[in-house]
Amino acid sequence: MLDAGPTDETLLEVNNIEVIYNHVILVLKGVSLKVPKGGITALLGGNGAGKTTTLKAISNLLHSERGEVTKGSINYRGERVQDLNPAELVKKGVIQVMEGRHCFEHLTVEENLLTGSYTRGASRGDIDADLNMVYDYFPRLKERRRSQAGYTSGGEQQMVAIGRAIMSKPETILLDEPSMGLAPQLVEEIFNIVKGLNEKEGVTFLLAEQNTNVALRFAHYGYILESGRVVMDGPAKDLRENPDVKEFYLGMSDEGRKSFREVRSYRRRKRWLS
């Protein structure tokens, strides 16, 4: 059992990275962040802000999409990792759960989970033990272990995707948009499991999420991205109280609703200033 909450040790450090797709499309324009060991760090922002790209830059899935980190550095435990391929990173303990679940549709739920242990040279017994651990966290998956993953519900597929990542015995999970397309009740369920994994198994999370409200309730620290830049960061509690965050991301305002036009111009000005 590990103590809950982030420690002082920084696991992952992203320094001022710039990402370009296909040699021409500039997506990230200098993103820096730190992920402390044992914490849940949230990466927030709207569509196209660069959350997914940031995660893919870290896990190096960018390369297969013809994207490239052109400036800056990404360090894991103080070691430069941006030239490693995804398999090497998984072996180092960093694994990404991609947005939109990405289950192997024609494999059964259990086979999906087993692919997570691909990089480990673990014995059958160890893998079975891990499988049971995953089933403890996601009892629903145990019932559906023999079903083809493509025929399970969205929530179950998200569980498969997270469970599959856990099978690699990761230290850090880069979790991309787990709430996407799920009913609020399921979102809550998934986030509670994430919290459980963080507290009981000591897994560090970097979480990209559009659902700012839920993310800030479960995360310890948050970064807000806008158009490929970090525009704000702070402890989750502070961000929740911040009037700008409240207004733009949580949809609350002290002065009543503003018109969309005003919000947009305000946002634009704010970005120039930052």
Next chain:
Amino acid sequence: MPDQLLFGTEVFLNGLMAGVLYALVALGFVLIYKASGIFNYAQGVMALFAALTLVGIMDGQVPFAHLINAVFGTEVHHFGWNIPSFLAIILTMGVMVALAWIVQQLIFRHLVNQEPIILFMATIGLAYFMEGFGDIMWGSDIKKLDVGIPQGMNALIDEVTYGAFGYGFFIDNLDIVAAVIATILVILLVLFSQYTKQGRAMRAVADDHQAALSVGISLNFIWVMVWSVAGFVALVAGIMWGAKSGVQFSLSLIALKALPVLMLGGFTSIPGAIVGGLIIGVGEKMFEFLIGPMVGGATENWFAYVLALLFLVFRPQGLFGEKIIERV
């Protein structure tokens, strides 16, 4: 039994045997298509190349002999040794694995995430390159391939059927061996893909490249593996076809016959390739036997394609093609 029926049965059985060979070529296509989404036009040429290499190794031919002789004015053709067929098959397999690796390193590694049509074009290029390369390496003359598979009429079947019906069926021993080997091959492939870690990874890659990458499966490794397995299947097909009709460059054309097989069976199904191959094999022989005389014969040339066309219209995913899973 009336003669016509007996003769029809014999045609049917021969069709099944021919179908096995179609199925073997189609199998190579399915493997690569499933795992990488590449429609490998070069599969037929791979069978040819494998057969050429096998003959070359067995006969101790000097590779690039013509080229060497032309450049240096020498007269080398053979090393002067003969390698036993079993060893030669293993060596050829090594060549096919190396080929898979080279193809991956030089071509497909650089085309990750490209449009399927671009990948397809690359395989067309590969096909022509390999055909020319095989020609330069081993020469273009028709070669006899004899790896010790018994050939000619199976006496036992002839005798038994003669005793039972008063009409001996002519079944070639080679066809029987081909059928047995193809069956074993398919069983092995199914066991491999269903019950081993690498097989599971292969199916995972087939389903979703990105997700496979994200759990740490090396696409490069899987693809080299798949091309190697396809190379092995090509070798088996090359041996069978080579033993049947000699190793010659028209061998690469059998790839075209595999197309209707794939349309029938579905591009993504291993059992589909087998059943599709058998249906085409039996279908074209029976059609020729029953309808052929009425239309002046030579129906074998087009029957498979017309059948494939009908399938494209009424069941585009083929008999066993993977239904696209759609949740509503």
